[in-house]
Amino acid sequence: MITLEHLTYTYPQASQPVLNDLSLEIDDGDFVLVAGPSGSGKSTLLRCLNGLVPHFYGGHLTGSVRVAGVNPVAESPRRMAGIVGMVFQDPETQFVVDTVESELVFAMENANVPPADMRRRVEEVLDQLNITPLRQRRISTLSGGEKQRVAIAAILTLRPQVLVLDEPTSQLDPQAAEEVLIALRQLNTDLGMTIILSEHRLERVVQFADRLLYLPGQGGDLIDGTPQEVLRHMPAVPPLADLGRQVGWRPLPLTIREARRYPPLPLKADTGSPAQPERAGEPAIRIEKLHYAYGGTPALAGIDLQTWGGKVVALMGRNGSGKSTLLKHLVGLLSPQSGRVLVMGQDTRKVDTEELVKLVGYVPQNPNSLLFADTVADELAFTRRAHSLPDHDPGELLKALHLGGLRERYPRDLSVGERQRVALAAILAAEPQIILLDEPTRGLDYAQKGLLEEILHAEKRAGHCVIVVTHDVELAAACADRVVILADGQVIEDGPTGAVMARSLVFSSQMVKLLRDERYLTVPDVLRDLA
């Protein structure tokens, strides 16, 4: 179906090729997963398949590409649209029209598909992606997962033979990602459609793939094979595969079910319950009977919560469960309608937002909302000026966040993970006592996520109070002392991470799911107790 021979590609003005002498073949009906760190050329490889590289990006390409016998380099992406369908990362930026049905027909009208055909194809893709109830809806009212499924459906109306998806779930929460991946799996198994997908979070998708391609980046060689083989050789892998590698399971398990088939691990006996976290002194944040409603729709319905310095709290729950509303109360963007919120002993209704934000730092979900300056150092200096703090050399802070070499770089040119850390640095520059992070791991690869975990631990050691709103259970397992789960504007779970995860089916890490023991949240936890 797809043949690449000695493919080498260099972006314009780049000195190093991003893809170097790449050769591979993909069969009809394969489900191929492309993995690798940010900047390793995953997106570039995918864009070679429909001619966006080099037609849209320019640059220099040698070697040959054939997709279903057609050469995308000689043809244009427009001509390839009928052969290769491409879905992008951000569900927001793929739509041209504002209702679902008109979006589905837009490409077909453009391609002069006869009306009778259009009718049939629309009905078919509505069923295939399970979006029939959405056909009359406005796209702006859809959830992320629904949007991404509509985007896939719109691509499928052109009847491509290959579906290429560039990190289609990286901007979605786990439930939405699941919806999209299940739809893709159905397309692959029921229709035999060839699917090529790049993804950072391998644990979500690796079990669906027939084949895994690992691009190490920086001139390293491609690792190609079945997921079980490739996972053995990749540097950073999902926790389950990591454990399998450490204890010598062969073949590597891809799912919890597969891992359960191996004999139980020889773990030390329970040595009594873990030490209860002491709750001494004044809480950094105290929320009492907090109620808030947007125009009659309740968002928070009686929240009681306290957190202390030197602790990391993971705030979890579905989209729309009230997490963002709660965060906005902590920085004074919203005021309680009833109940009260005390930040470092001060009532948020009585202090100005200006005063409050000196105590609380907030890192938004999208780091791009913060970054505007010409250099990384300027971003940090701006925050200090905004808080009327004296100038200060940012070298140490940047080094702690692994940004040491980037202080004079333009923030927008950096990778997603680096931008995320620059945004974090810009907030930490004001030395807040309380740090709030909204979905900090979105779009990060394993290495960048590891760095973030280190940073959060450092903040905790410094005695700061950290609240992380996240869907990422592995992040919570690695960093959080405590997990709070919200549903319908109420706290339904609040306790030590291990205990909460052991009780929950959804909000628990792979290790907890596997061993069903609150002592083992992460792979290092397990290895420590291994006899």
Next chain:
Amino acid sequence: MRLHPISWVMWALGAATCALLTRNPLYLVLIGLSAGLVMLTAGTRTQARSWQQLLKLGAVVWLVTIPFNALMLHAGKHVLLHLPQTWPLIGGNITLEAVLFGAAAGLALWVLLLIFSAFNIALDSSELIRLIPPAFYQVGLITSIGLTYVPQMLKSSLEIREAQRVRGHRFRSWRDTTPLVMPLVTSSLERAMQLAESMEARGFGGSGQEQTTRQQLFNSLLALCGMALLVAVLGIQLWLRQYPWWLVGLFVLALGLLGMAILRQSRAARRSRYRPRRWHSVDTLLTAGALIAAASMLAARIVGGTHLQYYPFPPNGLLPGFTPWVGVAMLFLALPALVSLALAPAPPSRRTEEGVPQ
């Protein structure tokens, strides 16, 4: 069953013509009632709500302008209040006439707003875009992208404002706009690039037109001649200040040439239409209703003595006059509401077959 977009356009044009041609509050109330009925029966509730907000705002503006009018206009016999003459501008009699006059003027504007809201609730913007002839396809495409873009821009602008505010950003001088504007500009550009890429991958690149250069040249010539002729006709008309029959003929010819160019270009654009809307008998009925209302209003204006204007100051009375046939004609604007009510519960396809044959 849904009405044809063109019949909605005709309705809106007819209703707006009526509202623009009169200041008589009685007629305006009739037009407003009709438009209000149409609005209530036309759309889904969620859509209606945002327009209702706009109407409320319009009503507030209207109420605010009334005292403003009363303070400025001091003519009339029915004095409500007397302000000292020494006060600049507002000093003098506050009269009932001025209040009524201001209220009627505001009513006219508000009724226009009502018509516009009803039209927007009844007809989706994307359907309106589909009415654009294929020759102007690019214009339609750009408008459509713009419409999907605006809500996204507003959303990210709000996110940026909140994030920077929490970071300690405050407005002190014009230089403080950079932290708000720069992220918005750069994210918009990035988003535009992503959209362009996604559209390219979906086969939107290029114009999609497959024409020979000769055909294109001919079309351009046709359009050029039409435009030149049109300009000439308008020039001559300005110079002559009258409309001889040959000038009207030339005008029609110019329009014909332009129409032909658009038609040829549209045919060459090779695009198909998904579920083209069918013109039903009710559409004819509705369009006829709108035309009758607008034509009656025009006729009333030409005939004269039909109380289209409202001027409550002496020697006129406070109460507006009323000509029954004009009032009745305004009720034709409520036809879409009656049609929606009559058709709503019945199965759509059966109903049209039983109706008046097309």
